[in-house]
Amino acid sequence: DTEVTQTPKHLVMGMTNKKSLKCEQHMGHRAMYWYKQKAKKPPELMFVYSYEKLSINESVPSRFSPECPNSSLLNLHLHALQPEDSALYLCASSQAGGGGNQPQHFGDGTRLSIL
Amino acid sequence: GESVGLHLPTLSVQEGDNSIINCAYSNSASDYFIWYKQESGKGPQFIIDIRSNMDKRQGQRVTVLLNKTVKHLSLQIAATQPGDSAVYFCAENLSGGSYIPTFGRGTSLIVHP
Numbered sequence: 001d002t003e004v005t006q007t008p009k010h011l012v013m014g015m016t017n018k019k020s021l022k023c024e025q026h027m028g029h030r031a032m033y034w035y036k037q038k039a040k041k042p043p044e045l046m047f048v049y050s051y052e053k054l055s056i057n058e059s060v061p062s063r064f065s066p067e068c069p070n071s072s073l074l075n076l077h078l079h080a081l082q083p084e085d086s087a088l089y090l091c092a093s094s095q096a097g098g099g100g101n102q103p104q105h106f107g108d109g110t111r112l113s114i115l
Numbered sequence: 116g117e118s119v120g121l122h123l124p125t126l127s128v129q130e131g132d133n134s135i136i137n138c139a140y141s142n143s144a145s146d147y148f149i150w151y152k153q154e155s156g157k158g159p160q161f162i163i164d165i166r167s168n169m170d171k172r173q174g175q176r177v178t179v180l181l182n183k184t185v186k187h188l189s190l191q192i193a194a195t196q197p198g199d200s201a202v203y204f205c206a207e208n209l210s211g212g213s214y215i216p217t218f219g220r221g222t223s224l225i226v227h228p
Contacts, residue, residue: 004158040123040202040221041220041221042204042218042219042220042221043159043204043218045215048215056215090158090159092158101146101147101164101166101208103149103161103164104149104159104161104216105161106151106158106159106160107158108156108157108158109157109158
């Protein structure tokens with residue numbers, strides 16, 4: 001079992017819905033990430049939080065809104081998504097600092113389908 | 116053998132054979148490299164990493180080789196098993212700052228029993 005837990009595992013929503021994806025880790029990691037992954041493609045970075053502060057936003061549309069309530073939790077709020085947003089959304093965490101020489105730990109993702 | 120096309124490169128091997136998955140990285144300043152395994156329906160799983168001051172590192176049944184001259188990374192899997200079937204991604208990172216890895220496009224490994 002992965003040490004990064006994501007819920008829900010599957011989500012189907014209409015373009016007018018509002019939903020949230022959740023991610024939790026208890027490894028004491030202080031860097032957390034959201035990725036989007038399309039089929040047969042590598043993960044694409046969306047957001048990075050470092051010590052609960054947003055440090056990187058890879059020009060993600062505002063219909064995706066991240067939130068880091070505390071050092072163990074990461075949310076991704078979704079509103080007015082488009083069909084092309086259907087994908088696997090992955091959360092990851094890593095030890096912050098260390099010069100970046102630490103691997104990421106990934107959850108198993110939320111499979112999102114937009115109708 | 117290995118086929119590379121517009122879609123995910125695929126490597127097909129027989130159970131028990133050794134597998135070699137290759138990756139070309141882009142940034143000559145990258146100094147930390149990671150291999151991930153992603154099984155169907157799961158997130159990427161860390162396999163092994165290597166820093167740029169090394170050219171080889173071994174784990175359990177896996178070996179990573181780094182050739183900085185030609186910016187090439189490879190993952191060798193000994194005695195490949197059906198459970199090794201997955202997509203394998205290499206990732207490169209530039210240390211000294213935030214950990215923002217750049218993922219390669221991935222290789223699909225198919226192990227035939």
